[in-house]
Amino acid sequence: MATATFKIWRGDASGGEYRDYTAEFDQGMVVLDVLHHIQAEQAGDLAIRWNCKAGKCGSCSAEINGKPRLMCMTRMSTLPVDEPITIQPMQTFPIIRDLVTDVSSNFKMKRSIKKFKPRPPDTEDGAWLMDQQDVERVQEFRKCIECFLCQDVCHVLREHHMHDEFIGPRHLVYAAALEMHPLDTEDRVADLKKLHGAGYCNITKCCTKVCPEHITITDNAIIPLKERIADEFYDPVTKLFRIFQPKKK
């Protein structure tokens, strides 16, 4: 057994402070395990949101030594224990209590994106036919577990709090999954530019770095959407060609 000191943020929306806790941990333990020990033995009122402990529910998002991570997927062996380990709630969202934040703004953002609108079925029995390559492209985006770590790390939301002008990486991934879907007929490009602020992303790729599902958010979702916006709004030559192209049915 080894020992580590944790500086855990304790408080609520009105304010708070870091409190030190010392706990023992064993080989193979993750940060959430140790926090549960602290909760059981030292701080019974410590608020933590968690569920699956398998990196699939996206509930235990927090910042460990300043990096947005899932607490259930961060092994103690990957952290330096010669100095206190800082655990704080996600900084982009309003705090409810201790490590629990109010992420409901994300669900409002998501509702503002136009829903999936498939083309009519390809066969009489109501089936659609899709090429594997086209399916695979959008399949990556469906791995998202909505942990909102990408929203947390995005400086447009984190530092500038532009939640009402920019939907953030999670929702750009969601929009990309719909917009690039081989069956979808809806056009979201104008919304992405005007309502959802895709232009505010300056491609620092922080969202890609923190994604626990390893979705290549910036290169595969955001930049292709920016290119579609460029097609429609900033490229006169492409715009000219589009006049002669058939529109989505």
Place this chain on the structure above:
Amino acid sequence: MPDAEVRVSLPQRHFGETARTDLWWLQPLVVFLGLSGFIVYSTWAAFQGAHYTYQGYLSPFYSPEIFGNSRHSWFGPWPLWWPGWLPYSPAFLILWAPGGFRLTCYYYRGAYYKSFWAAPLSCTVGKPFKKYRGEAKLPLILQNVHRYFLYLALLFLVFLSIDVYHAMWFETPEGVVQFGIGVGTIVLLINVILLGGYTFGCHSLRHLIGGKKDCVSKSFGGGKPYDCVSCLNRKHMLFAWMSLFWVGFTDFYVRMCSMGVFTDWRII
């Protein structure tokens, strides 16, 4: 988002404020030094206007040589109508195009926004300014011109490939031109390969060659070209740095040979 307005009230962090304990400042510092070093060297090399050719070699900073005194020049010596008060160098007519391609490149944008503008300096590190316009408004909305620079960059690959061919012909002291391969030929060839890896992995090219379609499989070449560009795109950062270093080194090599500092060894 009129139908789902989102209001979040949170405090603003100070510049450099972070709970990170790792060396978060190292990467932006290395990028800053790397890009600054290249900008300083390329600007200096462009202003020289001399020692940019040796035998069949032509420095990529000067290719194509539109006006100039070397055997590579398309239209002969520098034109008389050029204002005398303006410094002249064949590189001035060239460098804006590859420079613009890199300046508007998605990879470099993310890199220099961090390293030069601290927007942000690193992930979860406090920023020095409160207002933010991103690429949604002027001036950075002009980054959308990237695809036009891509078209030029593709054209430059053709010029640089022709330069590799020219670099295979050497003039003997008797004035006879004969085939050969020198170390410089290899240097120029590697330059084209690395620039090709960088240019063909461009995000805009990936979009134009098939990414813009919802059914990539129905795009040009049945989606195979899209897959190839995507493959290179995954290594875009690597090719961006290797090609940047090598294009500078190629100019340096040709310059050193021209000045007589390096001896260009012949392989064939």
